[in-house]
Amino acid sequence: MRSSRPLYDALAAGYEDHFAVPHRRAYDDLAWDQVVALLPEPPAGIVDAGCGVGRWARRLQARGYAVTGVEQSPGMIAALRARPPGPGFTLVEASMDDAELPPRAAMVLAMGSLQYTADPEATIAHLAGWLRPGGVLAVLVDSLVGLVLELLRDGREQEALRRLATRRGVWRQHGLEADLHLLDRARLEAACAAAGLTDIRTRGLLVTAAALGRDELNHRLTTDGDAHLALERRLLESPLLADTGKQLLVTARRAAPAEAG
Template structure:
């Protein structure tokens, strides 16, 4: 697995702009809504795994939470460090190498980060140990089947079959490449259960990319963002459609 650190370093200066694209803004908005609903409004400790430049960490702090951000890419963590203060602590390390007390967190969020670890299931198990009883884990990853459908629609059959066989993807930004695990809803849900978590919800985000096509979805979001987001929200709430999303969002709770 090629590390994602160099890619994220290169992306860091414009990372905030990355989410002005309609489809990225849409899945980010949907994920934020779902995670906030699961975490609740009572102030607590949130661990943000792969916090990047601190986009979500800043929002959690503004809500009154205390946040521990974990970010190994220097370019990203340098920007996240600007949030350092009484309510935010930054750990510049890979999640697998972080040592935290067990049972301290009210929530752990990992938005698109665990797919870059050597073993996502092991990373989920580690994150679960940090939760208090009743605490929630929110994990967002790229969808295996969502990508396969996108590649097939584009006529890239050989690559689609390769992704389906290897369950690995490649993210390219300019001249930088990083390898990532591609997951399906059942595999991700099983990892939660093996970690001792009760699965609360399994959602596919941007199902429309599979149903009408990625470019068509972007056009629909650009034409009427609110209307299309409402449709995507309704489809995200249908478990049977989860694997058709471009991203998978699974939320689980540590039982007493």
């Protein structure tokens, strides 16, 4: 797989603006809503694996959490150092697969970063090892099924079949390309179970994307965003629709000793 590091280096300077696009802002907000509902009481420790320029770290710090960010992109690290999240933030300069952290985190987040690792199952097991008993893992990835449905809607049958067969995607930005794994609910949930996690749940974010297409989705989010997000919040509660989301958010918990026994 072609590394995502050069692409993220190029995006770093304007990465906050990257999420001003309506559909990106929407799935980011939907994911945030779900994570907030699972947050422990502050000032618990949270790990943000692939923290980028610190977008989520700042939100979490504002709520009183101690955040450890793990980041490998030199460009992202430079932007993060230029605008640090604040006291209580710790930066670990390493890939999420190489970083070694103690099992003390109340929550571990990997919001859009897991899909760029060499072996997502191994990475989920590694991240789960950072959790304290009762701690929660939350992972956001691109959806295989969601992308295939979008491509079919747009008449791109051959590409849809290719993505379905290879389970790989390509992200293109600023003339650069990075390969990524396209994941589905079954694979994510099996990886969490194999890592010893419980209370596993997957939600599909932006379920309407495949039916509407990006332009119409962005139009609705721009002209009546509150109403459309209200619809999306209802749709994400259906397990039957999870794989059809543009993004998948899986959450799982490390069992406490009494539960494990």
